[in-house]
Amino acid sequence: MPTSALPPAVLVTGLAAAVAASLLGVFVILRRMALVSDALSHVALPGLGLALLWRRDPFVGALVFLLVAVWIVYVLEHRTRLAAESIVGVLFTTALALGALVTPSESLLEGLFGDIGKIHPSDAWVALGGSALVVLTLLGLFRPIARTTLAPDLAQSEGVPVRLAEGAYLVLLALTVAIGIKVIGTLLMGALIILPAATAKNLSGDLRSMVGVSVGVGVLATAAGLTLAALRHWPPGPPVVLTSAFIFLVTLARARSGV
Numbered sequence: 280m281p282t283s284a285l286p287p288a289v290l291v292t293g294l295a296a297a298v299a300a301s302l303l304g305v306f307v308i309l310r311r312m313a314l315v316s317d318a319l320s321h322v323a324l325p326g327l328g329l330a331l332l333w334r335r336d337p338f339v340g341a342l343v344f345l346l347v348a349v350w351i352v353y354v355l356e357h358r359t360r361l362a363a364e365s366i367v368g369v370l371f372t373t374a375l376a377l378g379a380l381v382t383p384s385e386s387l388l389e390g391l392f393g394d395i396g397k398i399h400p401s402d403a404w405v406a407l408g409g410s411a412l413v414v415l416t417l418l419g420l421f422r423p424i425a426r427t428t429l430a431p432d433l434a435q436s437e438g439v440p441v442r443l444a445e446g447a448y449l450v451l452l453a454l455t456v457a458i459g460i461k462v463i464g465t466l467l468m469g470a471l472i473i474l475p476a477a478t479a480k481n482l483s484g485d486l487r488s489m490v491g492v493s494v495g496v497g498v499l500a501t502a503a504g505l506t507l508a509a510l511r512h513w514p515p516g517p518p519v520v521l522t523s524a525f526i527f528l529v530t531l532a533r534a535r536s537g538v
Contacts, residue, residue, distance in 0.1 A: 285509040286395070288399055291407065292462055293459075293501045293519070295407050296458045296459030296471065297459075297500070298498060299409065299410040299413040299455045300468075300471045301471070301475035301493040301496065302417060302494055303452060303455050304316075304471075304475055304476030304477075304493055305489050308473065308480055312364075313469075316469050317469030317470065317472075318469070319352075319453070320465055320468040322370050323341035323456055323468075324379070326345070327344075328381040328382030331382065332381060332382070345454075346450065348453070349450060352367060378465070390460075391466040391516075392466060393461060395505070395509060398462065406459075409455075409458040412454065413451050416447065417451060423439050424444045425486060427448075452472075456469075459471055462519070463515065463516040464514070464515075464516040467519075467520045468516075471497065471501070474523040474527050475494070476489070478526055478527040478530050479491075479492035496523065500522040500523035500526055503518075503522045504520070
């Protein structure tokens with residue numbers, strides 16, 4: 280691939296993943312589940328590894344493992360005294376060990392950090408469809424998810440279907456992680472969810488503006504990071520995340536200075 284070329288499929292896939300991740304990330308940050316979402320992204324590695332081993336679509340393998348993981352989290356959180364952080368922590372360490380064993384050694388770096396060369400036009404269509412599903416579902420359930428995020432006890436007393444909203448949120452989180460796996464990789468996908476939303480929190484005074492800023496930052500960081508990765512022949516995950524982290528640090532400095 281020429282050093283100056285960024286294939287359209289790569290850009291479309293990355294931007295679709297960025298929109299879904301940064302939008303959902305707002306609720307992740309407000310729910311104080313940043314570490315949970317980051318750890319959950321690693322659960323996709325065994326599914327990704329098995330799909331590569333059996334020559335299947337990595338997206339499907341990752342999504343299956345992620346959906347099983349969020350179902351386990353949902354069930355155990357409501358039937359035991361374990362917090363979501365503890366459950367995901369156990370799943371994360373187990374999945375990472377299993378993924379390292381089943382993922383072909385030549386594909387391990389691809390699974391961890393993404394690979395521009397392995398993204399095809401079909402991946403762009405899958406990412407567009409998945410991202411559209413995440414965005415439309417979030418917009419449709421915006422009020423109940425927002426209420427259960429900001430005031431869960433009050434939402435329950437008002438008759439908001441709290442468990443349904445929580446379940447939908449976890450499923451959307453699994454789908455979002457699966458969408459971005461090929462671009463960002465399992466090791467860094469959580470950062471694409473966390474960093475734009477954390478940046479938006481530095482700059483926004485209300486939920487709606489936080490959503491807009493988060494999506495804007497996610498799209499900007501992803502486009503810049505993917506371009507840099509194509510120019511330098513780097514795995515796409517690190518430059519995308521580092522670009523997003525740089526923007527976060529700039530806004531953090533502005534927030535602290537009161538500018």
